Amino acid sequence: MDTFLHRIKPYIISIAAVLMVSMLCYAFSDQITYRVVALILLLTISVIGMFYYIYPVILAVILSALIWNYFFIPPLFELGIHDAEDILLVLSYFFIALLNVVLTFKIRQTERKTREKFENDKSVKLYNTIFNSLSHELKTPLATIIGSTDTLKENIDRLSREKQLELIDEIDIATLRLNRQLNNILNMSRLSSNLLKPQLDWCDMNELVNNTTEKIFLPYKQTLVYEENENLPYFKLDAGFMELILTNLLINSIQYTSDNSTIVIEIEHEEESCVVRVKDNGEGIPKDELAFIFDKFYRGPSVKSGGSGLGLSIVKGYTEAQNGSVKVENNIPAGLVFTIQIPCETTYINQLKNE
Amino acid sequence: MNKPTILVIDDEPQIRKLLEITLESNDYNVILAENGTSGIKATALNNPDLILLDLDLPDKNGHEVLSELRQWHNKSIIILSVINNENDIVHALDNGATDYINKPFRSAELLARIRLAIKSNNTSSNNQIITIGDLEIDLAAMTLKKNNELLKLTSTEYNLLTLFVKYEGRTLTHQFILKEIWGIPYQTETQYLRVFVGNLRKKIEDNPNQPKHLITVSGIGYRLQ
Structure with missing residues (x-):
C-alpha cells in the first residue's frame, strides 16, 4: 500500500499543481489574456518537470492543454477552436511543453549515468587499493618465511650459527606481522558484518x-x-x-x-x-x-x-x-x-x- | 621422578608434529590423538597428566569431548584452539577446562601454562601450607605471608585468596568466582570482584598495576600463578 501511494504521489501532485494554477488563472481571467495563461501553464509544467519522472509530467502536459483549451480559449466551455492562430498556438504549446519534458528527462539521465560511472570508478579504485594493500601485506611476510626456510634447509651446513639465528628471527617477525594483518582483516570483516554487539x-x-x-x-x-x-x-x-x-x-x-x-x-x-x-x-x-x-x-x-x-x-x-x-x-x-x-x-x- | 605424560588431541598433523617436538624436547612423554574418539580412548588407557585439546575435531566437538572426559578424568585439560571468542572460552572453562590458550601461541607461554596446569593436579592435596613464589598461605591458621612478613586480609579477601589457591594455575571465570564467594544472585556483579581483586593485589603484588601472581584474563576472569 505504501509503495503504491509512493508511486502515484508524483501523478497526484502534478495534477494538483496544474489544477491550482488553472483555477488561479481562471479567477483572474478578466485581467489576463488566454495567451498569457498558456505561458503560466508552461512555466508550471517546467517546474513539475524538474522534480518528476517523464510520465507524470506528460500527464500534466495533456491535462493543462485540455484545461486551457476548454476554459480559456474562445469559444469557452468546448474543445473546438475556430481561430487558425489559436490552433497554431495550441499545437506549439504541446510541442514546447513536450520538448521541455524530454530535455529535462535527458539531462537527468546523463547526470545519473555520470554519477554511476563515478561511483563505479570509485569502487574499482577502492577494490584495487584493498587488493594491492592486502596482497602486499600478506605476501611480504610470506615471502620472508618461505625464503628464510629455503635458505635454512638448503644451506644449513654452510651458514654460521649466527646467520641461522638471524633467519629464524626474520621468520619470527614475519609470522607476527602476518598474524597481526590477519587479525586486522578478521576484525574489519566482523565490523562490516554489523553483527557486532558490545558486551558491556x-x-x-x-x-x-x-x-x-x-x-x-x-x-x-x-x-x-x-x-x-x-x-x-x-x-x-x-x-x-x-x-x-x-x-x-x-x-x-x-x-x-x-x-x-x-x-x-x-x-x-x-x-x-x-x-x-x-x-x-x-x-x-x-x-x-x-x-x-x-x-x-x-x-x-x-x-x-x-x-x-x-x-x-x-x-x-x-x-x-x-x-x-x-x-x-x-x-x-x-x-x-x-x-x-x-x-x-x-x-x-x-x-x-x-x- | 617420572616424566609427566601429555596427550595431544588435534586433527592437524602439523600442530601435532610441532607439539610433539616441542614437548619431548622439554622432557614430557607425548601421546598423539587425531580425533575425539581416539583421544578419549587414549585418556582411558594412559591417564595423562595433561591433555591439550583442540575444539575443532573431525568427529566430535571439543566441548563434547571435554564434558565426556570430565565425567571420569580429573587431571588438567588445556584447550588449544583458534577460536577466540569469549563465549567459547567461558563455556570451556566453566565446563572444567583448566586453561584456554589461543592458536597461534608462543612456545614459551604454552610451556609455562603447561607447568602451571600440571602443578594444579596436585594442589587439592592435604597441604596446609602452600607456597606461591614469595607468598606463603597457611590454610589451617588462615594467614598469609609475603617474604615472611605477615599480611592482614579482610575475610572476603581471604576467601577470595583461598579460592584462587584451591584452583592455583587454573583460569577462573568471573561468574565462577562470584558464585563461589558471594553466591548465585551476585553472578553478574563484577564490579565488586574487581574491587576485591584490586585490594588483594595491593597486598600480595610488588606492583599491583603489573601483577605477577593474580593475572587478569581479559574479559574472562583471573588466574593465580
Whole structure:
C-alpha cells in the first residue's frame, strides 16, 4: 500500500499543481489574456518537470492543454477552436511543453549515468587499493618465511650459527606481522558484518591500559608513557573492544613516529564518558589530510613498512560500535593527538575506602 | 621422578608434529590423538597428566569431548584452539577446562601454562601450607605471608585468596568466582570482584598495576600463578 501511494504521489501532485494554477488563472481571467495563461501553464509544467519522472509530467502536459483549451480559449466551455492562430498556438504549446519534458528527462539521465560511472570508478579504485594493500601485506611476510626456510634447509651446513639465528628471527617477525594483518582483516570483516554487539562489563581502565601495553607484539623503540589516573571510576565498556582500540592506536603511533618519539596515553572521565587520548610528538601529518586518516586503507605519507591502512578504521569502527566518537588533531608543538570518547555508565565503588 | 605424560588431541598433523617436538624436547612423554574418539580412548588407557585439546575435531566437538572426559578424568585439560571468542572460552572453562590458550601461541607461554596446569593436579592435596613464589598461605591458621612478613586480609579477601589457591594455575571465570564467594544472585556483579581483586593485589603484588601472581584474563576472569 505504501509503495503504491509512493508511486502515484508524483501523478497526484502534478495534477494538483496544474489544477491550482488553472483555477488561479481562471479567477483572474478578466485581467489576463488566454495567451498569457498558456505561458503560466508552461512555466508550471517546467517546474513539475524538474522534480518528476517523464510520465507524470506528460500527464500534466495533456491535462493543462485540455484545461486551457476548454476554459480559456474562445469559444469557452468546448474543445473546438475556430481561430487558425489559436490552433497554431495550441499545437506549439504541446510541442514546447513536450520538448521541455524530454530535455529535462535527458539531462537527468546523463547526470545519473555520470554519477554511476563515478561511483563505479570509485569502487574499482577502492577494490584495487584493498587488493594491492592486502596482497602486499600478506605476501611480504610470506615471502620472508618461505625464503628464510629455503635458505635454512638448503644451506644449513654452510651458514654460521649466527646467520641461522638471524633467519629464524626474520621468520619470527614475519609470522607476527602476518598474524597481526590477519587479525586486522578478521576484525574489519566482523565490523562490516554489523553483527557486532558490545558486551558491556565494568572496566578498570588503569588495568586495561597496563595489560594492553604489555601485550603489544611489535618491536618498537619509542617511549610509551602511561601515568595511572588514581581517580578513575570503573567504566561500563566492552573490554575486548577497548583493548583492540588502544592496541591499534598504539601500533599506529609506533608505525608513524621516529624511534626517539614519546607516545603518551591518557584516560579521563569527562562528561559521563570514558576518554582515551594517545598523543605523540612525531612528524604529524598535513592538516588537509587529517580528515582522511580514519578512512579504510588510507596510509600516511611517512609510513614505514607493515601498515595495512586498516588500523585506524578499526579504531573508528569499534568506537562507533559503542556509540563513541573519534577525533584527531595536531599536537602542540608537533605530532598528533587521537581522542576517543565513549559515553558510558560509571561507578566510583572502587574509590570507596577499604573496610 | 617420572616424566609427566601429555596427550595431544588435534586433527592437524602439523600442530601435532610441532607439539610433539616441542614437548619431548622439554622432557614430557607425548601421546598423539587425531580425533575425539581416539583421544578419549587414549585418556582411558594412559591417564595423562595433561591433555591439550583442540575444539575443532573431525568427529566430535571439543566441548563434547571435554564434558565426556570430565565425567571420569580429573587431571588438567588445556584447550588449544583458534577460536577466540569469549563465549567459547567461558563455556570451556566453566565446563572444567583448566586453561584456554589461543592458536597461534608462543612456545614459551604454552610451556609455562603447561607447568602451571600440571602443578594444579596436585594442589587439592592435604597441604596446609602452600607456597606461591614469595607468598606463603597457611590454610589451617588462615594467614598469609609475603617474604615472611605477615599480611592482614579482610575475610572476603581471604576467601577470595583461598579460592584462587584451591584452583592455583587454573583460569577462573568471573561468574565462577562470584558464585563461589558471594553466591548465585551476585553472578553478574563484577564490579565488586574487581574491587576485591584490586585490594588483594595491593597486598600480595610488588606492583599491583603489573601483577605477577593474580593475572587478569581479559574479559574472562583471573588466574593465580
